[in-house]
Amino acid sequence: MDFQxxxxxxxxxxxxxxxxxxxxxxxSIGFGTVDQARIATAISELARNIYLYxxxxxxxxxxxxxxxxxxxxxxxxDNGPGIRDISQVMEDGYSTSGGLGAGLPxxxxxxxxxxxxxxxxxxxxxxxxKWLR
Amino acid sequence: xxxxxxKLHNYLLISIQIDxxxxxxxxxxxxxxxxxxxxxATGVVIDLTSVDIIDSFIAKVLGDVVTMSxxxxxxxxxxxxxxxxxxxxxxxxxxxxxVRTALDxxxxxxxxxxxxxx
Numbered sequence: 001m002d003f004q005x006x007x008x009x010x011x012x013x014x015x016x017x018x019x020x021x022x023x024x025x026x027x028s029i030g031f032g033t034v035d036q037a038r039i040a041t042a043i044s045e046l047a048r049n050i051y052l053y054x055x056x057x058x059x060x061x062x063x064x065x066x067x068x069x070x071x072x073x074x075x076x077x078d079n080g081p082g083i084r085d086i087s088q089v090m091e092d093g094y095s096t097s098g099g100l101g102a103g104l105p106x107x108x109x110x111x112x113x114x115x116x117x118x119x120x121x122x123x124x125x126x127x128x129x130k131w132l133r
Numbered sequence: 134x135x136x137x138x139x140k141l142h143n144y145l146l147i148s149i150q151i152d153x154x155x156x157x158x159x160x161x162x163x164x165x166x167x168x169x170x171x172x173x174a175t176g177v178v179i180d181l182t183s184v185d186i187i188d189s190f191i192a193k194v195l196g197d198v199v200t201m202s203x204x205x206x207x208x209x210x211x212x213x214x215x216x217x218x219x220x221x222x223x224x225x226x227x228x229x230x231x232v233r234t235a236l237d238x239x240x241x242x243x244x245x246x247x248x249x250x251x
Contacts (some may be wrong), residue, residue, distance in 0.1 A: 037217035080208035102189040106225035
């Protein structure tokens with residue numbers, strides 16, 4: 001595992017900052033343009049969720065460089081209200097904000113691995129990985 | 134930040150060349166609708182050639198502005214959607230089926246002219 005870099009999500013513009021940083025990191029790992037777009041879009045969805053539902057939080061990027069495979073790990077953490085029913089937010093079209101409800105299920109499809117841990121009242125942590133093929 | 138909207142005869146032309154943040158996208162929605170109102174334009178081309186990310190929020194804003202413009206009587210064509218953007222949108226589950234699209238600005242203008250002359 002390589003060094004970690006983080007972006008704090010506090011204002012709307014940080015969503016753009018996070019996805020630009022993530023895209024640069026993905027590019028330097030060697031991802032092609034389509035996967036760079038997938039990774040940047042996933043980051044954008046995660047960052048917007050933090051901004052909309054938790055107010056503040058952070059997104060961290062790690063380069064994974066193991067014997068057999070390389071990839072990028074994105075960790076989104078916040079201390080917001082948490083998610084009471086995770087299966088509900090993973091349903092396509094479910095939204096409490098008037099959005100398209102494409103966010104989390106979309107992120108899961110854009111990436112290869114997706115883990116979510118949420119404690120109501122304490123916050124949410126989402127870890128997701130895209131492998132370089 | 135404001136996205137420039139150009140008028141050409143009875144068309145409005147927009148080329149989005151920046152990484153869109155939420156506020157700019159919302160501002161663009163308002164600007165385009167008031168420009169349609171002022172100019173009486175009947176066709177709009179929004180060129181997305183330089184856009185390399187469309188997330189669910191931006192997709193919603195774009196889809197909404199197409200519907201809103203339709204309500205006002207102006208037809209909108211989205212042009213130049215990049216391969217990576219098209220693939221990402223489908224992964225997100227966003228199909229934009231009711232939206233007119235064309236390969237590039239030129240094709241977009243041809244499509245508008247055909248639709249408006251019908």
